[in-house]
Amino acid sequence: MLSAPVLAAAPAYLAAPAPSTPLGPFEDSAVSWASWVTLMSFVGLLALAVAVAAPARALDDRAARLVRGRLTWAAVVAGVLAFPAVLTDRARSGSGYDYSGAWHKLFDGSTAGLLAGFEAVLPLIAALILLPVVLRRGLASRLITSLRLTALLLGVVALAATRIPAKAPAPADRARTAFQTFMWMLHLVGGAVWVGGLIGLVVLAVRSALDSGFWSAAIRRFAAAAMGCVAAITLSGLFLYWSHVDGPTQLFTTMYGRVLGVKILLFGSLLVLGAVNQFWLHPRIDALRAAGDDRPLRTVLARRFPAVVGVEVALILALLFVAPFLHGSARNQAYQADVAEHTTNPKAKLPKLPQKEVSASTWIEGTAETAAVLVVTVAGYRFSGRLARRRADRAGQAGQAGQASLANQSAQGVQPGQPGAATT
Known part of the structure; x- marks a missing residue:
């Protein structure tokens, strides 16, 4: 509830209905x-490529062309579709x-127009840059890498344009604004690599063998x-939770x-599913390969892990x-609802809370959270790698033992399926 001094200082806001x-x-x-989806998929597909x-x-030219062609074509499609999606x-x-008004605001000489132009046009330009990669087979590997990295950089700039402030902040707020923009970039680029990478793996798994x-390795x-x-x-x-929720x-x-809260529940479900992938699905795949299972990955996934892959995509x-439904701030919504209960002027503009002030305890807690997240992430990845190697080693040893048993039976004249033959 609001304190008495705050209410006394704002008598003009008094018995308006709660803000909608x-x-x-x-x-x-x-x-x-x-x-x-189009902007983030474009970045993620190129990052996976x-x-x-x-x-x-490392395999052969056919595999290299197939992977390069599929991922690049998928990125080109995402980049081309990003233009009408962003413009709409x-x-x-x-x-x-108002398509005409939106078009004329791109690169209209203002900072907002420049950022809007970057968001809409850069993915399309990057898609055109990628066309030689899929249309010409004789390109050198260095040139292909350069074109991919250039297109990836343009895609990241387009993503950044969605969160870079259109107005220069006050001198006192520059450091905070820069840090907040950096946090948004971590959020967007991290999500883009995750989303686009998953889409890219699905694209590669379909009828590729x-x-x-x-x-x-992939x-x-x-x-x-x-x-x-x-x-x-x-x-x-x-950080965003700290900024917008009290x-x-x-x-x-x-x-x-x-x-x-819905977004957090979805992300938490993805974390649980990611743990299943990291500590169960990936080690099982490595174990299948070590045991000599050379079926295409799509067959293995379709028969053993269909629910995991489908739920993760969904x-x-x-x-x-859900993310576009986030508007405003929980802090201001709660504050304005409390103020509205005591106002007498229903037409008065409700006040907003100032941004949270950063203190020494904020930096200490943030540093501790950063260290904890990094430790858990690195430890989880290393443990999952050890688990995968152990399962692969056991599967490989089992496969070698089975082959040795069959070889001994063959040397002794025992045919598989006859009495005395090994069974699995």
């Missing part, structure tokens, strides 16, 4: 979802969609990137808090859909 905090039209959220390029080249998102208005050696590399993404999203999410009760008493898409 609607979620907004479903259509608007769907349009925002489309723009986020860079990460798995070496394992693909920018064209939203109360009476419909890639060698098991590629999948073992999955481990993506797992390392995903663990880093989890750390980045967790740390930035803790306590766990606001997760239930404000609209912002309830939406954020949760990530749901998380991206």
Whole structure:
């Protein structure tokens, strides 16, 4: 509740109805979802392409061309689709969609126009830069890497443009604004690499029949990137929670808090599913490979892990859909609802709380949280790697023992399936 001095200092706000905090039209959220999915998928697909390029080249030219072609084409499609998705998102208005107005605001000479232009146009330019990678087979590896990195940089800049302030902050707020923008970049880039990487693995798994050696290396590399993404999203999410929420009760008493609570539940479910992937799915795949299971990865996943893959894709898409519903701040919504209970002027503009002040305890708690997240992330990745190696070693030893048994039976003239033959 508000203290007596605060209420006494603001008598003009007194017995207005509680402020409305609607979620907004479903259509608007769907349009925002489309723009986020295309932008983030573009960045994540290119990041995965860079990460798995070496394992693909280590096999043969066919595998390298297949991986390069599929991931690059997927990134080109995402980059091209990002332009109409972002433009539609920018064209939203109360009476419909003003595409002409949105188009003329791109690069209109203002900082806001420059950022809007970067967000809409850079992914399209990056997609055009990638076309030689898929249209010409004779490109050198260095040139392909350069084109990918250039396109990836443009995609990251487009993502950054969504959160860079259009107005220069006051000198006293510059450090805070820079840090907050950095936190948003961790949040967005981490999510992009995670989302796009998963989509890229699905694209590669469909009717590709890639060698098991590629999948073992590719999955481990993506797992390392995903663990880093989890750390980045967790740390930035803790900062954003601190900035906009004044306590766990606001997760239930404000609209912002309830939406954020749904997002936290989805992210927590993804963490649980990620732990299942890291400590069960990936070690099982490595063990299957070590035991001589050379079936395509799609067959293994479709028969043994369909629920895990399907639920992970659904949760990530749901998380991206919920995010655009976050409007305002739980702190201000709770504060304004409390002020409205005591106001006498229903038309008065409700006040807002100032931003939280950073203290020494804030830095100490933030440093401790950062260290804890990093320790848990690194320890989890290293433990999952050891678990995978142990299972692979046991499966390999079992396979060698079975082959040795069959060889002995063959030397003794015993046919498999006859009395005395080994059974599995």
